[in-house]
Amino acid sequence: MAALSIQYFGPNGEPIPDRQELVFWNDQTGERDAYGIAIATACKTPEAGDIFSARYLRAMAQTLYTQLVDLKRRRAKELSQVETIENVTLTSERLNRIQQCISTLDRLLDGLDRKIVKDTLKKLNTWKGIKSVQKLLRDYTDGTKAQLEISAFVTELVKDTDEKNLILNDGVKPTRPSVNLLAILLRA
Known part of the structure; x- marks a missing residue:
């Protein structure tokens, strides 16, 4: 289970405060943004023993890293998609x-x-x-x-x-996301 902070930045690297997200992600149940389940799982998880296999921890860290990179790619792709038919x-x-x-x-x-x-x-x-x-x-x-x-x-x-119901948008258009891992709970 992980808590992620996703921030968006404009073309000049300026942060866009109204586009920040806090995501709780529970890999066991496959749910995203499941606050109640995330907290319940954290409370029910017993303390781990003193010894962990380094191979197991590396595999878990690599899996988490791969999934976070995939999440960042999807968010960046959503920002870059523009529905154009001409130049x-x-x-x-x-x-x-x-x-x-x-x-x-x-x-x-x-x-x-x-x-x-x-x-x-x-x-x-x-x-x-x-x-x-x-x-x-x-x-x-x-x-x-x-x-x-x-x-x-x-x-x-x-x-x-x-x-056309277009909204007048004077704000900065986000061009780059940043995903930060705030907390992680590994279940052995």
């Missing part, structure tokens, strides 16, 4: 074309203000790596929506972005 630079160019189009507008329609439009563009920029946003950007640069009058273009863009 990110092409998507950025599409977004820049939309921004240039919006900047030519003198005033916004009723119900829209600069903050709403700015937040919409921030959302699109933050989530430009996912398929649905890339399709939306493609439609507004090369598709049917690109032919709209500028005021209708901006209104439709804000409405379509809101329908």
Whole structure:
């Protein structure tokens, strides 16, 4: 049984405090995050004798190390998975074309203000790596929506972005996990 601390770091090595996890892992039952079972197992485990086989301890330590490395690989792979269908630079160019189009507008329609439009563009920029946003950007640069009058273009863009339910994320995106072993209980 082990207690693990998993921390995530941003691209500049800065820690991301809201992404830290404390994981209790019970290898006997195969459960992850099983606090009650982990504590019960620890309390029921009798004290070990004074003599352990060094081969047994090395084998247990190697197994634990292999499983921890595998856990770290899976967590790092989850961070690096981005659901893209096209080149990110092409998507950025599409977004820049939309921004240039919006900047030519003198005033916004009723119900829209600069903050709403700015937040919409921030959302699109933050989530430009996912398929649905890339399709939306493609439609507004090369598709049917690109032919709209500028005021209708901006209104439709804000409405379509809101329908995607994208969250405005100004936080740091985690790029690297760190797994620390806080405590371990070996059962002989």
